[in-house]
Amino acid sequence: MQNCLIFWCSVVAVLTGERLLMWFHFVSDNVRQQFAADFLPLLTKGLLFDIKYASVLVALPLVAGIAVTFGGGVQHYCRLLPKLLTVLFAMVLAAVIGNWFYFGVYGRPFDVFVFGLIDEDTKAVLKTMWSDYPVIRGLLGAVAGAWVFAKLLPKLRLPTGGRSVGKAAWALLILLPVALTAVGIRGSFGKFPLRQTAAQVSADSSINKLVPNALTALDWAAREYRNSSRFEKVSDSDGIQIISRLLDKNASADLQQFVSLTPVNPAAEKRQPNVVLAVMESMSAHILSFDNPQRRLLGDLESHWQQDWVYRKFISEGDGTSDTLHRFFVRSPRLDLSQSNAKNKIFPSNVFKPYAEAGYRTVYITAGNGGWRDFDTFLRHLGVDEFIDENTLKTRYPEAEAATWGVPDEFMFRYAEEVLQQAESSGKPVFIMMMSVTNHPPYRLPPPHQARDFALTAAEQQRLSALASGKELNEVFNTFRYSNDQLGKFIGHVKQHAADTVIAATGDHNMRAIGYPEPNETALGHGVPFYLYVPQAYRSNAVYRPERAGSHKDIMPTLYALSLSQRAYYQTGCNLTAATSDSAWCGYGYNPEVLITDNGFYHQVSKMFYPWNGKAPLLAETAAAAVPQADQAVIQRGSAYTEFLDWQINRMVTGRPSEK
Numbered sequence: 001m002q003n004c005l006i007f008w009c010s011v012v013a014v015l016t017g018e019r020l021l022m023w024f025h026f027v028s029d030n031v032r033q034q035f036a037a038d039f040l041p042l043l044t045k046g047l048l049f050d051i052k053y054a055s056v057l058v059a060l061p062l063v064a065g066i067a068v069t070f071g072g073g074v075q076h077y078c079r080l081l082p083k084l085l086t087v088l089f090a091m092v093l094a095a096v097i098g099n100w101f102y103f104g105v106y107g108r109p110f111d112v113f114v115f116g117l118i119d120e121d122t123k124a125v126l127k128t129m130w131s132d133y134p135v136i137r138g139l140l141g142a143v144a145g146a147w148v149f150a151k152l153l154p155k156l157r158l159p160t161g162g163r164s165v166g167k168a169a170w171a172l173l174i175l176l177p178v179a180l181t182a183v184g185i186r187g188s189f190g191k192f193p194l195r196q197t198a199a200q201v202s203a204d205s206s207i208n209k210l211v212p213n214a215l216t217a218l219d220w221a222a223r224e225y226r227n228s229s230r231f232e233k234v235s236d237s238d239g240i241q242i243i244s245r246l247l248d249k250n251a252s253a254d255l256q257q258f259v260s261l262t263p264v265n266p267a268a269e270k271r272q273p274n275v276v277l278a279v280m281e282s283m284s285a286h287i288l289s290f291d292n293p294q295r296r297l298l299g300d301l302e303s304h305w306q307q308d309w310v311y312r313k314f315i316s317e318g319d320g321t322s323d324t325l326h327r328f329f330v331r332s333p334r335l336d337l338s339q340s341n342a343k344n345k346i347f348p349s350n351v352f353k354p355y356a357e358a359g360y361r362t363v364y365i366t367a368g369n370g371g372w373r374d375f376d377t378f379l380r381h382l383g384v385d386e387f388i389d390e391n392t393l394k395t396r397y398p399e400a401e402a403a404t405w406g407v408p409d410e411f412m413f414r415y416a417e418e419v420l421q422q423a424e425s426s427g428k429p430v431f432i433m434m435m436s437v438t439n440h441p442p443y444r445l446p447p448p449h450q451a452r453d454f455a456l457t458a459a460e461q462q463r464l465s466a467l468a469s470g471k472e473l474n475e476v477f478n479t480f481r482y483s484n485d486q487l488g489k490f491i492g493h494v495k496q497h498a499a500d501t502v503i504a505a506t507g508d509h510n511m512r513a514i515g516y517p518e519p520n521e522t523a524l525g526h527g528v529p530f531y532l533y534v535p536q537a538y539r540s541n542a543v544y545r546p547e548r549a550g551s552h553k554d555i556m557p558t559l560y561a562l563s564l565s566q567r568a569y570y571q572t573g574c575n576l577t578a579a580t581s582d583s584a585w586c587g588y589g590y591n592p593e594v595l596i597t598d599n600g601f602y603h604q605v606s607k608m609f610y611p612w613n614g615k616a617p618l619l620a621e622t623a624a625a626a627v628p629q630a631d632q633a634v635i636q637r638g639s640a641y642t643e644f645l646d647w648q649i650n651r652m653v654t655g656r657p658s659e660k
Contacts, residue, residue, distance in 0.1 A: 004062050006156050007085040010149060011054040011092050012047070015213040018096050019046045022210050026103060028517035030622070031204055038202035045201050046211050048187050052194055053215040055184030057088055062181055082153050090146035092215065097138045099214035104466055105513040107525065108209050109217035112224045112335070113320055127404045127442065196220055204519055205593075205605045231342055231653040242647050245640040247584045248633060255348060255651060258570050262354075263578075265565035267538045272358065272429040274420055274501040275563050276494070277555065279328070280483055281321065281439045283507025285312065285527030285618060286514060287480055295454050297477065299485025300492060304533065309544045311530040311576060312617035315523060315589045315596055316509045317552035322373050324508040325435065327552060329382065330652075331572055333592075333645040338378035342653040349652070350382050354560055354569040355431040361385050363419050366435040367393065368406035388415055401446075406437040408446035409483050413490035420498040435508070439483040443468075443475045451478045466515040480511075491533060502562050503533040504555060520610045520620040523601035526591045527618045530555065534577070538562055542577035549596045550576050551589030553641075572648075587634040595638040597631045604639065 023032070023039070032039075061084055064077065099110055106113065187194025199211040212220065239253030251257065267273075291297040298305050318324030323335040331349040334340070352362045363386045370376035370389030379387055390406040393415060400407040416432050423430040438446060445451050454477045461469065468476050487505055494501050507528030516525035530550065534542055542562060553573035560567065561575040574586035581587060589596040594603055600611040600620055609627045610620035627635055 002156075003081055003085060003153060004058050006153060007061075007089065008054045008058045010089060011057060012050045014092060014096055014145075015050040015054070015215070016043070016047060018100065019043070019050075019210055019213065022100070022103065026107075026515075026517060027206055027210070030518060031206055035202055035204050035207055038204070038207050041201040042207055042210060045198065046213065048194055049199075049211065049216045050213055051184045052187040053213065053219070055181045057092070057215075059181050059185065061085065062178070082150065085153065086146050086150040089149045090142050093142040093145045094139070095214040095218060097141055099217060101134075101138070103209075104515070107206075107515060109212055110214065110221050111217065112221050113323075114218070114221055115225045203606050203608060205522070205603065206517060206519070208605070225336075231340075231650050233654045233656075234647050234650045236656070239647055239651065242640055242643045246637055246644045248637050249584070253651075255648070258572060259348070259568050260571040262560050262564045262567050262569060263541055265538070265541060265561070265563070267540060268563055268565040271500060271537075272360070273535065273538055273563050274423050274429050274498055275355070275360075275431045275559055276416065276420075276434070276501060276503045277432070277559065278434045278436065278487060278490075278503070278505040279324070279508050280487060280505055281436045281508060282480075282511040283439070283483070283505070283528055284480070284511035284514075285314070285507070285529050286524055287477075287511055288529065289616060290456070290460060290477075295452075295477070295481075297481050297484060299481050299488050301484045301488030301531075304488055304491045305531065309532040309534065309546070309577075311532070311546060311548060311550055313547065313549045313589070313596060313598075314506070314528060314530045315526040315551045315591050315594065315618075316507060316528045317591055319509050319526070319591070319593075321435070321508045324552065325373075325375070327645075328433075328556070329379070330649075331570070331645065332649045333642070334649060336373070337649070339374050343374070343378050344381060345653050347382070347652055349570040349572070349648075351433070351556055352379075352383055352431065354564060354567055356383050356385075358564055358567050359428070361423065361428055361430045363388065363416075363430060363432045364434075365412050365416055365419075365432060366390070366406070366437070367409050367412040368435065368437040386419075388412075403438075403444055403446070404442055405440050408486075409436040409438045410446075410486045410489075412436060413486055416490065417493050417497070420494060420501060424498050436483055436487075438486075439479045439511075441512075443472070443479045445475060445478040445482055449478075449482060451475070452481070454478075464514060467511065467513045476511075495533070500535055500537070501533075502535065502538065502559060503531075504559055505529075505531040506552065506555060518622070519603070519606070519608070519624070520622050522603055523594050523596050523610075523620060524618045526594060530576075532558070532577075534562055541579070543579050544577065547598065548576050548581065549587065549589045549598050550574065551591060551596070553585070553590055557585070584637060587631075588638040590638055590641045592642050595635055597634050599628050599631050600625075602627065602631075602635045602638070604642070609635075 023042070061081055102110055102114065183189070200208050201211060202208055236253035240251060243251040243253065288297060296302060316324055317327050318335070320335065326332040326335050326337055329351050330337070330347040337343060356362055362384050364379050364384050365388040368390055370387060370391070376387050376389065390402055393407050393411045394400050394402065396415065397411050400411045412434055416434060419430055419432055451474070454474055456473065461473065464473060467473065491503055494503060510526055510528060516522060554576050555573070557571055557573045557575045558577055560569045562577060571585065574581065574583055587597060593605065594601050596618070600609055602609050608624040611625050613619050613621045
């Protein structure tokens, strides 16, 4: 019993200790000062979660100890118990250390993305972890901590006085720990047990992220992971309520209402343009803000950036590559749908469908591996005519040498150039979607490209210190510039050799691990640019207003409108080039954490609004303000988007409740 109590106290101390360290390390000085009153609620609520999960861990050895007390085998149990507790304590330390580094990269505790080790390219993920994290030091730290625990465990003893106790006292000594453990696991004396919804203790989301400890966060992540492949029947009444808020009008639960027609497009009727969408790994709006004439972070993309259309008040919808691609492919918020039992369903939101129905050839090219997330199988099911991955590229270009996540981006672009040349020769238009990989950790500039010295200032290095430092940070900038440069070279080639081609490019998500501790930086933490080249002949119905706020939800409606005439498509976003922005889908960019508008951003967790400061896109004032009158209806619509996507994918997969 004493060993179990010492173990329980040690686990609580470690979990609480990490929270205290995270408070001072990951929460900015401004936030700590502004929300100082939330420190005590953070500690008390966090302590409840620490007690809960320490009690869960101690329950098995405790119950086993009681069992052997009455059933025999006490001596064997007493020899085994310290070893078991030491192993459990080592696992707790490993989780705590892992959670610290995970928080440093993603700005949040363990979540469902941690299971990428299982679902993604496991070898590549492990190589990335080995490169980017102090794995050896972390493991040594866990082992050292467990060794200290094992040495101290037999020396720590509670005073007993050497007196024997009666039967009543023995019963109390047995029942009391069991009762206390049960209460600890429940986490509450109230009507409801301690639940995930209890983790909100502050108006600031960065503080709320510290409430769950490493074990709590892993438990929640595992539940979300299990549920992500579980699809449930959803009711019409829920759909009507959600969609009515989303569209700001009385609506039905029929998905057919989202099928729209592209406007009349005389140029597309005369000659259908080719269309290219390049999704660029970690094309960060924040890192682009470090550009200057000496660094030339855009490389050959710079001239196109200046000549063509770029939307900078723009955010990613997903926060990971698979998350973003699933949202593009079928408007799914489930990042593992392509590996689930729903992967063979028919999705009216299929991104390739409008082009296939208009007679286009559809091609998907990735510089990575096609087996990643089983996308090769999934996209063929969606009707893609040609799926190209690193294996095809290495066969086509023997000089292409694979790195951790795939071949250099230049070979992906070279293949796309050939596909466009075939389209020009055959007269059959093509829609190409691409996914780059080079600008992904571990950051390595592909040979034979020569590295540059970007000479960051001390302030810039300090701002990016959580991302990398020294030579490693310089390498990050080199790979970032390389990918932009190769995109620019591709665009230049297309403009010369396949002039009737609409080209779009965006980042799949912001570059991770930069860190955004200040509340007014949250939108910047999701910032990616949206680049758009529209040949002059196809601009008759298009208007470029760079100040418009948008996100990934708006890319495909924009491309459909620019390239198709009177064609049906599944609309869940805004055509950013429309002359007017009076559609219910317009006026905001969406991410599950934030909504951005023309006037500022709204934090969907804290419910606080931060006006833009006017100095640069996605930079907001430090002080929150009331939501402007002009944005109230927009934010009300956008606030329903997360619920809508979840309801929608469940309806697509399971059908109406009455359907068999």
